[in-house]
Amino acid sequence: MTADGGHHVPRGHAIVTPGADFHDRTAVAVGDPVLQQALHNLDRRLRTAGEAADAHPDWKDRAAEIRRETLRDLDGWLDRLERALTARGVHVHRAASPAEARRVVLGIAREHGVKTVVKSKSMATEEIDLGNALEDAGIARVETDLGEYIVQLAGERPSHMITPAIHKTLPQIRDVLAREAHSDLAVDREALTAWARGRLRGEFLRADLGVTGVNFAAADTGTLVLVTNEGNGRFCTTVPRVHVAVMPIEKVIPRLADVGVLLPLLTSHATGQALSNYVTIISGPRREGETDGPEELHVVFLDNRRRTLLHTQYEEMLACIRCGACLNVCPVYRNVSGHAYDSVYSGPMGKVLTPLLSGGAEGADLPYGSSLCHACSDACPVKIPLGDMILALRADVPAAASAPRRRRRIFWSLWARAWSSPRGYRVSTRLGRASRGRVPGLRAWTATRELPRPARESFRDRWAREHG
Amino acid sequence: MIDDLVTGLRANACSVTGPITVDEARAAIVARAGGHELVACNADVPVPGIIEALGAAGVELLLPGDPAWSARLPGAAVGITGSLVASARPAAIALVAAQGSPRGTSLVPASHICVVRVADIRATLAAAMIEIAAGELPSALTWIGGPSRTGDLEMVTTLGVHGPRAVEVMLLE
Numbered sequence: 001m002t003a004d005g006g007h008h009v010p011r012g013h014a015i016v017t018p019g020a021d022f023h024d025r026t027a028v029a030v031g032d033p034v035l036q037q038a039l040h041n042l043d044r045r046l047r048t049a050g051e052a053a054d055a056h057p058d059w060k061d062r063a064a065e066i067r068r069e070t071l072r073d074l075d076g077w078l079d080r081l082e083r084a085l086t087a088r089g090v091h092v093h094r095a096a097s098p099a100e101a102r103r104v105v106l107g108i109a110r111e112h113g114v115k116t117v118v119k120s121k122s123m124a125t126e127e128i129d130l131g132n133a134l135e136d137a138g139i140a141r142v143e144t145d146l147g148e149y150i151v152q153l154a155g156e157r158p159s160h161m162i163t164p165a166i167h168k169t170l171p172q173i174r175d176v177l178a179r180e181a182h183s184d185l186a187v188d189r190e191a192l193t194a195w196a197r198g199r200l201r202g203e204f205l206r207a208d209l210g211v212t213g214v215n216f217a218a219a220d221t222g223t224l225v226l227v228t229n230e231g232n233g234r235f236c237t238t239v240p241r242v243h244v245a246v247m248p249i250e251k252v253i254p255r256l257a258d259v260g261v262l263l264p265l266l267t268s269h270a271t272g273q274a275l276s277n278y279v280t281i282i283s284g285p286r287r288e289g290e291t292d293g294p295e296e297l298h299v300v301f302l303d304n305r306r307r308t309l310l311h312t313q314y315e316e317m318l319a320c321i322r323c324g325a326c327l328n329v330c331p332v333y334r335n336v337s338g339h340a341y342d343s344v345y346s347g348p349m350g351k352v353l354t355p356l357l358s359g360g361a362e363g364a365d366l367p368y369g370s371s372l373c374h375a376c377s378d379a380c381p382v383k384i385p386l387g388d389m390i391l392a393l394r395a396d397v398p399a400a401a402s403a404p405r406r407r408r409r410i411f412w413s414l415w416a417r418a419w420s421s422p423r424g425y426r427v428s429t430r431l432g433r434a435s436r437g438r439v440p441g442l443r444a445w446t447a448t449r450e451l452p453r454p455a456r457e458s459f460r461d462r463w464a465r466e467h468g
Numbered sequence: 469m470i471d472d473l474v475t476g477l478r479a480n481a482c483s484v485t486g487p488i489t490v491d492e493a494r495a496a497i498v499a500r501a502g503g504h505e506l507v508a509c510n511a512d513v514p515v516p517g518i519i520e521a522l523g524a525a526g527v528e529l530l531l532p533g534d535p536a537w538s539a540r541l542p543g544a545a546v547g548i549t550g551s552l553v554a555s556a557r558p559a560a561i562a563l564v565a566a567q568g569s570p571r572g573t574s575l576v577p578a579s580h581i582c583v584v585r586v587a588d589i590r591a592t593l594a595a596a597m598i599e600i601a602a603g604e605l606p607s608a609l610t611w612i613g614g615p616s617r618t619g620d621l622e623m624v625t626t627l628g629v630h631g632p633r634a635v636e637v638m639l640l641e
Binding site (some may be wrong): 145 | 571601
């Protein structure tokens with residue numbers, strides 16, 4: 001949503017079929033053979049993440065309790081965090097909407113005459129569509145996470161919150177990078193990584209502003225925690241003069257010591273690593289006598305309707321630590337990937353968060369695209385009942401009826417009427433037996449499923465024959 | 469605890485030496501850094517006389533007091549640092565930013581050598597974090613597991629994206 005309440009569709013966002021509903025977009029994704037090939041790589045993540053996650057079964061309870069302790073007094077912890085950050089010389093900004101958050105960051109950039117921004121991967125900056133806002137203001141924006149850089153060069157959006165270019169195969173990635181390099185690059189991971197390293201190194205050294213998200217923010221000490229593997233997050237918080245961290249308000253945690261539990265849980269569920277390669281723990285800007293690090297540090301608290309979820313049945317959604325485990329196990333996500341959701345957040349957590357953060361204006365049909373298998377609820381390291389929420393949203397956020405849903409509604413209303421009377425029931429079951437399972441108009445359904453064959457004789461008929 | 473740390477760091481693609489004595493560590497660092505054009509060295513390396521030893525070996529040193537530190541650091545082949553604390557499970561070393569110990573030494577050069585005192589090893593990350601949270605917090609503390617890496621290319625781990633391609637941990641008795 002834009003500031004004036006209008007519908008804001010970021011460029012390069014709806015890359016599958018703009019305007020079509022989730023049902024249509026999934027069909028396009030399933031029919032794309034290259035995408036399907038790329039998605040096989042998810043199996044790799046599923047295996048390693050599953051093994052690592054099993055190493056901490058009892059930690060789920062502790063982590064879930066820490067997150068719920070936070071939500072019981074979110075405003076109190078935020079106030080404490082703001083005081084602690086301010087005491088460390090950090091500038092805190094509160095943004096109610098994405099538009100306000102964009103304004104804050106652009107204001108900081110203008111004040112410092114910023115020409116180049118280096119960004120590390122952050123869902124919050126995707127949520128506020130900061131990249132396009134910076135470019136509209138004439139500021140060069142460079143995504144520095146390798147996957148996100150590939151996606152930026154391709155003019156696309158991330159399709160997975162941990163692995164943004166999961167929808168691309170290695171030859172496709174080579175093509176994207178070779179176009180930028182104006183030279184031939186080998187289809188080789190080491191070679192492509194080395195080329196990107198050299199290119200992005202120059203951007204880091206040139207940049208005046210580093211923008212990151214926040215994984216956790218400790219209220220007791222006023223400390224930001226950032227998790228990365230490549231080192232780009234470290235560059236963004238080491239080289240540029242100014243660092244801006246965009247923090248959705250639920251990222252606050254009561255105590256810095258809590259990250260001893262939350263970090264291993266986050267990274268084992270996200271990538272299968274016991275700990276991510278780099279964890280950067282920031283308590284204020286560069287200090288007197290230090291050689292590097294930002295001279296100025298800003299944190300933007302982003303609300304964007306999150307407070308409206310407190311004290312509702314969806315409050316626990318704010319416990320989410322953005323590990324991506326629910327995407328990796330979801331039978332729908334694994335077949336269609338992130339772009340089909342046509343929203344910043346995809347997978348099961350996206351089905352819940354997208355309609356909630358937009359007040360039902362976006363993604364209202366997403367909760368319907370679910371098998372309700374609850375694999376997401378089981379995978380969640382902080383025990384969010386995602387499956388229950390998806391079901392509840394079907395009642396709370398009515399989606400505009402699509403053609404297939406209209407047909408379904410007509411079918412079920414006829415069924416309800418027929419089976420409300422004994423006569424209607426008898427007639428319909430007799431018709432069913434007579435058809436021997438060959439029901440017209442069901443081909444789409446029976447193409448992938450077995451239609452149960454009705455018995456030759458109904459129980460009523462048999463009872464009447466044997467006892468009547 | 470030491471075994472857990474060594475096994476874990478090796479699994480993360482670090483090379484690990486030790487536990488060794490201070491004299492052995494000094495000789496090992498000079499052997500690794502010798503032959504490189506420019507070597508950056510932090511003030512928190514717990515090996516007395518390391519600067520002099522590197523200088524005597526003909527290594528050109530970049531020290532944090534250098535007014536051109538930031539401009540010259542990208543030209544350094546090796547960065548040498550100490551560490552505040554290490555966690556055995558999961559295996560990682562923690563570095564702190566301070567005067568004389570810039571953040572970039574362990575990030576910008578292609579190779580990072582980190583000296584860790586055995587007495588600074590803690591059994592778990594949780595135990596280390598409780599200790600860190602209770603103390604005076606530095607402007608930046610970084611847990612490092614090993615060489616920089618990415619899983620963005622078809623979810624296969626590839627080393628050396630933005631940070632060091634090689635990390636060597638020397639354990640000091």
